[in-house]
Amino acid sequence: MNTTTARQHEVLVLGAGYAGLAAAVQLAARTRKRGNLRVTLVNPHDHFTERLRLHLTATGQQTAEMNIPELLEGTGAAFVRGWVTAVDAGAKTVRIDDDRVLRYDTLVYGLGSVADTVTVPGADDHAYTLDGPQDAALLADRLARLDGGTVVVGGSGLTGVEAAAEIAERYPRLTVELLGRQAPGTGLHPKARAHLDAALARLGVRVRGGVEVTEVLPDGVRLADGTAIPTAAVLWTSGTRVPPLAAAAGLSVDERGRVVTDGALRSVSHPDVYAVGDAAAVRQRYGVMHGTCQGGMPTGVHAALSILRVLGGKEPKPFRFGYYHTPVSLGRADAVVQFTRPDDSPRRLVLTGKRAATYKEAVTAAPWATFARMKKMPASGAFWPHGGRHTRIRSAK
Structure with a gap:
């Protein structure tokens, strides 16, 4: 492709949670020296939300502030601050709350989930x-x-x-x-x-x-x-729900409103849309994945690699994921870490007490360092976030 004359391929990533940010940074890292693809990340806030630490915020404890535009500096990826109010899958556009309309060729849908405060009155x-x-x-x-x-x-x-x-x-x-x-x-x-x-x-x-x-x-x-x-x-904290935007856009969704995907994380109804994290109903051999950081980041990475394979004229590889652990904090000096089989069923191996708390703290703190390593990786390198078992893709080429 002659990148000097061809129009740029626009990849729009909605949501800068664990999955969406992983997709945006991975794409930007692999394409920063190419001129035929532009990545734009849309999020309501310019600070990354560590959902795994919100119980600390809720009890008045300070957590690190992580600035998304700063992370994206030098990657070539753009950041747009705004709430997504509508997706038009036919026209391939997204509207945000200031009435701006953003166009895409490929969409990564990672708007995630919120607490289900609708089912129970009050x-x-x-x-x-x-x-x-x-x-x-x-x-x-x-x-x-x-x-x-x-x-x-x-x-x-x-x-x-x-x-x-x-x-x-x-x-x-x-x-x-x-x-x-x-x-x-x-x-x-x-x-x-x-x-x-x-x-x-x-x-x-x-x-x-x-x-x-x-x-x-x-x-x-x-x-x-x-x-x-x-x-x-x-x-x-009882249950979660996803925004109705995907269903309103005409994407195929499951009974919970999550985008139904094929093996490569593409919408089964709109293959130019990839769904990641909590927003996606991703089926594996053991069933549909449940939303966690552990599984969310790998979906973002895989979506990025799949997009690049498709743009390179190749078929994307199937996404495979297995769970590894379930860390649960019990205050600041206590925790339990349940190691699991790939289908998330418990193994006999368990950490408890201070050792588990140290482990949990290290795992919780890892995503931002992971994003920073993604940003610096060579364009042909292989990278998977730790914390789960994955099919390894060595290159998007």
Whole structure:
């Protein structure tokens, strides 16, 4: 291709989460010396959100600030700050909240997920979430002003467990109740689950498994059996949902609104659209992947490599991923790390206590260093983020 006369191929990446940022940086790193491709990353904020650390923000603790435009400096990739309000898959355009319209030839859809505050009445109006730094900061402000009372964490999944432990450790004057349909740690090895249960008990977290919150009230929650629990604050971590933008654009989506992809992470209805991270319904041999940083970053890398293979006239390779571990913090000096089989089922190998906390901290802190290494990699090099098992692609050429 004569790059001096041919029009640039526009790759638009929506969302600078773990997956979207991995895709943008990987593409930019591999094409910075080429003139026939331009990468533009769109995100509402210019700072990267470490979702794995939002429970720290929610308890008033400082985390590192990571500037996305600074990371992209020198790569040739552009950054556009804005909220995506519409995608037109037919016209290949994206509209953002200031009414700008951005055109693309290839789209990487990585808008991710937020807490499901729609299913249960009152959750959207009266509960706090950990959807972003601003949401977490609102909860931090509320907790700091409480002299006592009960804080309910709705949802006994791992996000709820980490948040409940952090709040209880940081604010011992508060009573923390963790509510959910299942007991915390379901799916972990008995050794890991026993340590998790003991840590929550040590921190004074009151655990209620097998219960369902049917309504969030201005000053409490109501359970399915009619019981009302008075609260000073409610944090909602029960389930996630994705924006309706993909469905509205006419992309094929699953029952949760996630973009259904083929083996190379392309939309099955619109092959010029790649979906990554929580926004994608990515099927593997063991089932559909669930959203984590562990799996999200590799989808972003694979989408980037697939795009380059297609532009080079080759077929993209299938995406293969296996889980490796499940790290769960239990306050600042305690954690449990469950090592897993590729299908995310638990192995017998478990880390607990301070060793696990050190491991968890290292894993949580890794993404920004990973992005920086991607930025500096040679255009023909091979790179996969650590933390999972992947099919290795040695070159996009």
